[in-house]
Amino acid sequence: MRGAVLYAPGDVRVEDRPDPVIVEPTDAIIRLTATCICGSDLWPYRGVDAAEGPAPLGHEYVGVVEEVGGEVTTIRPGQFVVGSFWASDNTCEICRSGYQCACVRRVLMGTIGTQAQLARVPLADGTLVATPGMPEADLVPSLLAASDVLGTGWFAAAAAQAGPGRTVAVVGDGAVGLCGVLAARQLGAERIIAMSRHAPRQELARRFGATDIVTERGDDGVAVIREMTGGLGAHSVLEAVGTQESMLQAIRATRPGGHVGFVGVAHDVALPGDLLFDSVVHLHGGPAPVRQYLPELIDLIWSRTIDPGKVFDLALPLDEAAEGYRAMDERRAIKVLLQP
């Protein structure tokens, strides 16, 4: 099969790799209908995260089940499935509490690599959710978004307790931040402030439900949010970047007793204890338990209630993955879909 591999920072190649096979009896093999490049893939691509190349790339996926192991009971060949970037058994105590991202048996799909024609999915019964049938082509990008960016934005909005009567601010205008806007809207937030200085992203934010756009950042951004909220700060702030600046911006823009939901993968972040103490905010986040939300998200997509696939503004054949990485790295594209 063809699959994308990172050889060194900036060096993405698509090459022939061995077809995956069933390793554990709980595995499934899927043929990918679509896959994509994540903002978090840019960390190793840029050399910020150390990468021991050659390493397989990608952790987002939708596709059709080809084969299942002997202990797989609910997932069947021929089903169209969506899964999270964490494989999880969905039965352990942590999974049952809604934190499948911390399943005691979890496997990170990024170590397997889904920017490929085929992928092995561990713990198939727990990890994969089948759609009601084969999706029409226009639904595929949205189902693919559910695999990570939509689920992650949803978790950010839920962790920030976005809901009726609440003013929500979103720090980060990448695909996750934009999906956070969409999630906040679905969860009933009254006012949704997207923080973005890029016209196409502002436009998508508005389409997804943002009521206001703020272009200022850092302390200036915080000052504007406070001004818009009677000096108090937003009830809910979603953080979808992962830097020290974005975390501080999120915490400072939140009112006392308010909630910060952070999902940007943390890089060189050290939160001052006195800020956390004095701010009296709630802080919750981390790798999203996407699996928790998949059934609901698939329903919303299947019924065409939401259209998160709009985050893909560039689609390329898998063999052109390197160009996809360049486009995202240079912010020419919000999110790149790859067609295997």
Added chain:
Amino acid sequence: MRGAVLYAPGDVRVEDRPDPVIVEPTDAIIRLTATCICGSDLWPYRGVDAAEGPAPLGHEYVGVVEEVGGEVTTIRPGQFVVGSFWASDNTCEICRSGYQCACVRRVLMGTIGTQAQLARVPLADGTLVATPGMPEADLVPSLLAASDVLGTGWFAAAAAQAGPGRTVAVVGDGAVGLCGVLAARQLGAERIIAMSRHAPRQELARRFGATDIVTERGDDGVAVIREMTGGLGAHSVLEAVGTQESMLQAIRATRPGGHVGFVGVAHDVALPGDLLFDSVVHLHGGPAPVRQYLPELIDLIWSRTIDPGKVFDLALPLDEAAEGYRAMDERRAIKVLLQP
């Protein structure tokens, strides 16, 4: 009147100070029945927090109202009252959301000083809660505890979502940590693990409801908590110290999706973003909104359901405040009550 003043680290003096007067029409003057020394008073006493001496000391208080300003409508002279260490109007949007510690008009009682015979209490109607009548003498220590350590321990337990079916661990065996044990018990927690290596504090923890004692600290303490919880960590962890070590211990002892309630005043704490991200815990804390809990706490004390006054293991005349500070600094006393 007599009042305690900090001249320099380690130099506490009780001296004649001017009687307080009504400054704002929303003020009340109270005659203190009892006051006390807080663990947080030790920070300036030890020179860890810079203190511009001479500075008045103390922020915990119960007493009888002597006089009220012209705009005070519900609090009346002659009432026995309890208040929080934050004066708050209890009417602003932040107060109404339950975060009186961040009231838009808040005043820190520590800047006024309550280790004295008399004290001015700003925003009296919002700040003070009258008891059903004059308390019997044995209830006074418990009512005084409600002014800070009980309310703060209660907030820690509530922030950590201590409750039925939950395993709770408490980091810190000072008065606040011990009151956190009591609060977790009242909130219905199933198992309460006090982390302490001091026999008298272990004993009080058991009396307040601890089911287990763990003497290990740091990584060892975390390992023991994990071992006791099937490898997962506690559902709820209360942090009542305020150091880097105690915060890391609390976060690492919490299971994914669990809750950390932190109330130790943060000193030189910087939380690594990747730990917060990977731990997937909820983090909430800061200065406790004690005012929110006062009516309930007074009821529980008045009905003799709880006896938090047991945290006072040394009572001294106000004039001997310096000895009280020494006793707490040297950990000879858990908490010192001062009799004005």
